[in-house]
Amino acid sequence: MSNPLAPFYYSEETVRRFLNWPLVIEAVESALRAVVAMSGSTPNEPFVNQPVRSFTSSREPGQVLLTMPAFVGNYKLTSAGSGGDAANIPRSTLACKLVTSFSSNPQREPPLPSINANILLFSLETGELTTIMAGTDITTWRTVAASLVATKHLYFRRFGPRAEREREITVAIIGCGVQGQMHASAFCSQFKVKQLNLYNRTIAKAQRLSEQLQQTPGFASQTKITVCNSPGEAVQGSDVICVATYSKEPLVYAADLRPAGCVHINAVGAGETHYSEVADNVYGLAQIYVDSNANAQSELIGLAAPITAELGSVIKHGTYPAESAVTIFQSMGMASEDACVAQAVQDAILSSGRLPNV
Ligand SMILES: NC(=O)C1=CN([C@@H]2O[C@H](COP(=O)(O)OP(=O)(O)OC[C@H]3O[C@@H](n4cnc5c(N)ncnc54)[C@H](O)[C@@H]3O)[C@@H](O)[C@H]2O)C=CC1
Numbered sequence: 009m010s011n012p013l014a015p016f017y018y019s020e021e022t023v024r025r026f027l028n029w030p031l032v033i034e035a036v037e038s039a040l041r042a043v044v045a046m047s048g049s050t051p052n053e054p055f056v057n058q059p060v061r062s063f064t065s066s067r068e069p070g071q072v073l074l075t076m077p078a079f080v081g082n083y084k085l086t087s088a089g090s091g092g093d094a095a096n097i098p099r100s101t102l103a104c105k106l107v108t109s110f111s112s113n114p115q116r117e118p119p120l121p122s123i124n125a126n127i128l129l130f131s132l133e134t135g136e137l138t139t140i141m142a143g144t145d146i147t148t149w150r151t152v153a154a155s156l157v158a159t160k161h162l163y164f165r166r167f168g169p170r171a172e173r174e175r176e177i178t179v180a181i182i183g184c185g186v187q188g189q190m191h192a193s194a195f196c197s198q199f200k201v202k203q204l205n206l207y208n209r210t211i212a213k214a215q216r217l218s219e220q221l222q223q224t225p226g227f228a229s230q231t232k233i234t235v236c237n238s239p240g241e242a243v244q245g246s247d248v249i250c251v252a253t254y255s256k257e258p259l260v261y262a263a264d265l266r267p268a269g270c271v272h273i274n275a276v277g278a279g280e281t282h283y284s285e286v287a288d289n290v291y292g293l294a295q296i297y298v299d300s301n302a303n304a305q306s307e308l309i310g311l312a313a314p315i316t317a318e319l320g321s322v323i324k325h326g327t328y329p330a331e332s333a334v335t336i337f338q339s340m341g342m343a344s345e346d347a348c349v350a351q352a353v354q355d356a357i358l359s360s361g362r363l364p365n366v
Pocket residue numbers: 109111114121122123147148151183184185186187188208209210213252253254255256257275276277278279339340341342
């Protein structure tokens with residue numbers, strides 16, 4: 009019998025209470041691994057059916073609606089975060105994220121986020137819509153988690169299995185909007201960041217982020233923060249670079265990278281194309297990793313260099329880059345990441361005994 013209360017609704021405020029790094033990182037890593045397997049290729053292994061997402065332009069340039077469906081089969085969520093009876097049981101999720109990107113929203117009065125999302129979860133038995141979950145924070149957290157996972161496997165693991173806990177790094181954040189802010193705080197909380205370089209087109213925004221970070225309880229006191237006057241200044245001497253803007257012009261150039269290489273770049277944002285923030289001469293010397301080859305084929309047309317591999321295959325097979333490599337994680341964002349995180353959040357909410365429709 010249908011649930012008379014369906015679909016359940018979980019607000020942004022409720023979702024936020026259940027987001028934490030172990031839960032989100034585990035769910036995102038599950039999605040990245042699962043996407044490597046084709047549907048039904050190995051029985052009982054995790055797999056993803058993820059058709060290419062659609063982009064619908066709205067009234068003005070810079071206003072777009074993305075439709076992001078995914079089925080993730082046979083994956084496990086074991087972290088304490090997802091908890092309850094659901095822990096460690098293979099599960100499957102059918103979901104669709106609807107997300108808009110309106111790049112001038114932060115200039116509105118009052119300002120609004122550029123990215124606004126909702127995630128729909130469907131019954132595997134009947135196909136009915138069971139849950140609508142606010143997805144704006146999930147989008148931010150899962151995108152940052154993908155960068156954290158990429159940095160662990162494409163940068164730190166070059167230096168051994170414990171390097172992400174032991175090795176001190178300098179991190180550059182280019183673009184201090186919603187993504188840049190969370191990249192900055194997450195990288196400082198998850199890794200040993202000795203130097204954090206912040207750059208934003210409007211410098212005051214980078215200065216505000218610097219002050220906020222320093223006032224955050226528990227913020228790593230060993231991290232020195234520098235607000236930079238140019239992206240080049242932020243990039244120079246950095247081991248890890250996270251770039252998350254709407255720039256149609258390159259902000260990261262080869263001449264600014266450490267001459268000895270040994271650099272990892274998380275290319276998160278986009279102008280008209282995903283790869284416009286990083287110069288062709290960086291792509292030319294780098295190994296390029298993506299979240300999904302299938303999405304790359306339709307969304308990275310014109311990329312200046314070939315793709316090395318999916319991040320999920322590096323995680324699965326331990327095929328880490330050489331120490332001196334320059335690597336780029338070209339993050340596009342995947343529906344399967346949203347599906348796995350939304351499922352983990354729903355599990356955590358239900359195991360807490362919290363009532364839906366809040
Ligand atoms: N890879 C993924 O999975 C995801 C990627 N994104 C992308 O990340 C980027 C940032 O998103 P949010 O932080 O939510 O946006 P936001 O609007 O909060 O921040 C954007 C930042 O970029 C800066 N910026 C904008 N245009 C610029 C330009 N032409 N040159 C230099 N700086 C510029 C702004 O000053 C602002 O601080 C966007 O391109 C968005 O589409 C967002 C969500 C997921």
